[in-house]
Amino acid sequence: MLTLLEQIDKGTLWHSPGGVHPPQLKSLSNQTASARIAPAKQYRIPLPQVGDCARLSVNVGDKVAQGQQLTEGEGFMYLPVHSPISGIVSNISLQHSNHASGLPVLTCIIESDGLNSQVDYQVSTLGELTNQQILDKTKQAGIAGLGGATFPSHIKLNPASEIDLVIINGVECEPYITSDDVLMRENAFEIFKGIQVINQLLSPQRIVVAIEDNKPEASSAMQQCLTQFDDLQSTVKITVIPTKYPSGGEKQLIQIITGREVPTGSIPAQQGIVVHNVGTAYAIQDAVLHGKPLIERLVTLTGEQVKQPGNYWLPIGTSVEHALEQVGFTAMDNQKVIIGGPMMGYALPEYNVPVLKGTNCILAPSANEIAPDVDEKACIRCGECAVACPALLLPQQLFWHAKAEEYDKAASFNLKDCIECGCCSFVCPSDIPLVEYYRIAKSALKNEAEEKQQAEQAKIRFEARLKRLEDEKLAREEKSRLAAEKRKASANSASNKSTVAEAMARVAAKKKAAEQEGHSKTAEAPSETGASNGKSAAVKAAIERAKAKKLANKSSETSDSTAAEENPQPVNDKKAQIAAAVARAKAKKLAANQSTDNSASVEENTAPVDDKKAQIAAAVARAKAKKLAKQNADAGIYSTTDSETVDSSTTEAAAEVSSNAEPVDDKKAKIAVAVARAKAKKLAKQNADDGIDSTTYTETVNSESVDSSTTDTAAIVSSTLEPVDDKKAKIAAAVARAKAKKLAKQNADADIDSTTDSETVDSESVDSSTTDTAALVSNTAEPVDDKKARIAAAVAKAKAKKLANQQKLSEKE
C-alpha cells in the first residue's frame, strides 16, 4: 500500500464524480499574447470589495497616487482597497455594483490625471522577511483569491492546522476563460516565485501544480520554468489532469489529486490541504517581492461580439463598458454580457460597472454561441442531473423542494453543499434553470438563519430591558424608603432649621424693603407704577386662570388631607417662586393662544397691553357669550332660574377678580371682564347640565368645607409671601380672589335641582372671607412699607369704584 505522497509522486489521479464536457471555445482568446488597453479616464473602486469593516481614508477632491491605500479597517475578513491609478477622487457615491443584482454599493470614483505617479513600492527579497512580515505584506496589498471566490489570501496562508499539501490551481475548467492559461505561458517564472513564498509560509511536503490537458503550452512552460528553481525541484510537481468541468472546483480538484473527499461543512485546511490559484501566486510574489498591491489583473475579454478577443491587464475598477469598447465590442439585440464563464457566470444588468478582483472573464457571446432563454418545462425525472452533479447531490429533490419553497426540506438534502457549477442545468432536457432555484433557496435559507439570529438577539435585549426596568423600580423604592427614614430622623432637628429659615427670611425681607423704597421713589405716581406693572397685570390675569383651573381640578378630587398637604408649601419660598414662574409661563402661553384665536391680531399684536388686543378679546368673549346663550337656550326652561341666580353670584366674583387688574391697567381689565363674562355664561350652562344630575347635598357640603380650607391656605400663602415681596402679594391676592371665584363656580356646579338660599349665603360668606384675606394681605404689607401701603389703599379705593361700575354693568347685561 502506497502512501498518499508516493501516489502523488507517481502521478496517480482519482476519479471525481459527475461533471460534464461542454465545448471549450478557449482558442478564441488564447491565441494572442496578453496586452493592455488604453487607460480609462475614470475608475470606480467599490469600497467593500472584499470583507467588511472598511473605513474610507480619502475624501472627495483628494489627490491619490497609484497604489495608494483607500481604506482602513480591522477585522478578520478585512482587505484594503488601493487606487489603481494616479488621479483625483472626484466622487464617493452609490454606484451600480458588478453583481448579478446590480444593486448600488458605495463606490469611490477616481479621475485619472495621466501622471502615473506611484507610491513607493518596497522591493524586498524573500530571505530578509519573516513569515509575519510576508503575511502583513500580503494583507496590506489586498491580495484575494483570484480564481473568482476572492477569499482573503493571507488567511489561507496562515492556517491553524499543519499543511501537508498545497495545490496550485491552474485547471481553469470553464469554457472561454484563458486568463490563467496565458498567465502560465507568459509569467511562469513569477508564478514560481509566488510558489516559493507560499512554500516558505506553509512548508508543505508537496506542492502540486494542476493543469488541465487542454493547455499543453501552459504545462510545458511551467515544466520548463521549474528547472530554474532548484529549491522547488523536490517538492513541486506539475500534474496534468484530464479535461472535465468542473475539475477546477476546490473540492473537486482535491478529490482528483488526492482521492480524499472534503467532508461537508469543513474546509480543506482541516485535511491539511490548501488550494491557491496561479493568479493568486503571481499576485503574492508581486506584493511580497515588489511591494505592489493588487491593482490590476489579467482578464479574458472574449465572445464573438468582441473583435479582438484576448487577455488584457485591466486595472481593478476599469469600467466593463470601457474595456469592451477598447476591444471592438458591438452589441446585438438582446445582448448579454456575462461576468465569468458561461457555466457559473452572471449576466450584467448594467455595463458601467467596475472590474473586480474576482473578475476573470468578460464574455460577450453572440446569439449562436449561447442558447436563447427557453421556457422551462416539467421535470421528467430522467436523473441526468443526479449523474452530472459533482457534489453527489440529488438535484431533482432539491429542485422539487426549492420550487415548493420548502427550503428547510431542501436544506435537509444538503443544499448548502451545492457549488452552483451549473452541470445540472447544462444537462437538463427540460431546460429547467436548476441553479437559479438553488440560488433562491440558498439566499432564502441564509436570510432565514439571519432572522433567527436576530430574533435571538431581540429576545436577549428584551429580557435585559425587563430586568433593567425591574432593577430601576427596586432602586426607586429603596431610595424613597431611605428618604422617608431620613425625613423621620431630621424631624427632631427640624426646630433648629426653622429658626435658621426664619432668620434668612427676615434678612431677605429687609433687603427687599430697601429695594422697594428706592423703587417707589423713582416711580411715585400710581399711574406710573401701574404702567410698570402692566405686564405683571397680564401675568396676574393668566395666573388667575391657571390657578383657577388647577383648583377646580383639585377641589373636585382632593379631600381635607390634600388641603393639609398644601400647608407646608407656603413655608418654602423657592417653591412659591417656581410656582410663580410656572404661572408666568402659562400666562405667556395663554397670551399666545389668545392671539392665535384671531388671525388679525397676529399682525398688530405687539404687547399684551395693546389696545387692539383688548378689543379682540372682547370680541371673542362676545362671540363666546352668544354661543353660550344659544346653548343655554337649548338646555331647557327647567334650569333657567338657577342659572340666573348663579350668573349673578359668579359675575360678582368675576367682577371682583377683574377689579384687581383694573387699577393697574384699564384695557386689561376690559379683557378680564369679557373673559369673566364668558366664564359666567359657561358656568350657567354647566349649572343647567348639573341641574339634571342629582348631586347629593353631602357632597356639596364636603366640597365647600374643602374650598374654605384651601382659601385659608391661600390666605396663609399670601400673608407669608407679602413681607418678602410686594409684587408677589398682589399675585397672591389675585390668586385668592380667583380661588374665591372658583368657589362660587364650585357652588354653582354642585348645585342640586334648585339653588338653595343657604348656598348662596355660603358663597357670599366665602367671598367676604377672601376679601378679608385680601385686607389681611394689605395689612401685612403696610408695616413693611408706608408708601406702598398708601398706594395699596389707593388701589383698593379704585377697586371699590370699579367694582361698583362692574356691578352696574353686569346688571345691565
Added chain:
Amino acid sequence: MSSIAIAVVVLTLLALIFGLILGYASIKFKVEGNPIIDQVEALLPQTQCGQCGYPGCRPYAEAIANGDNINKCPPGGTATMEKLAGLMGVDPEPLNEVAQENVKKVAYIREDECIGCTKCIQACPVDAILGAGKLMHTVITKDCTGCDLCVEPCPVDCIDMIPVEQNLKNWDWKLASIPVTLIEPVPEKSTVTISVKQIDIAVKEDSQC
C-alpha cells in the same frame, strides 16, 4: 391458602419497589417549567410587538402552551402559525389580523424633527432607540425588530417604518427576474411568454376546480 398469601406478599413487594422507583424518578428527572413554552417561544419571531395581546413573545408562548389560539402573531405570518400548529398538534387557522405584507421594516427617526421627548425610548421593547431628554434620538437599525410600538407614542410623528433595503448581503436571487436597469427594451418575446404562463396558471386553476 398459603399460595394466595405468597401472591399477595409478592405483589405488595413489587408494588412497593416500583413505587420507590417511580418516586425516585420523579425527583431525579423533575422537569423545571413547561418545556413546550420554550419550544413555542423558539418559533415566535421575537419582535416583542404585543400584537397578540400579550406583553412580549414569552407571555404569548405561555398562553399558547395553556391553550390559547395560535393565530395571533402577525409578524410571524402564516409560516409561524403553521409551525405552531405542527408543534401543538392543532389545526392551522387563518391569522386573525390582516396578514401583513411580509416585508421586514425598521423604524427610522427623522432626526431634525425629533424633539427629544424620550417617549419612543420608553416604548421600545428591545432598547433599540438611542437618545436623551431634549436631544435627538436615533434607531439602532441592527437591533430594531420593526414592531411599530414607537410610532404611536411619538408626539411629533417623526418616526417612519421603512422597509429594509436590499443590499448585496441580503439580496434574494428572485430579483434576478426584475433587473435594476434594462440593457435593452423589453423584447416582445418575453411578454408573450408571460402571457402564456398566465394562461397556463389559469388552466391549472380551472382544472383544480
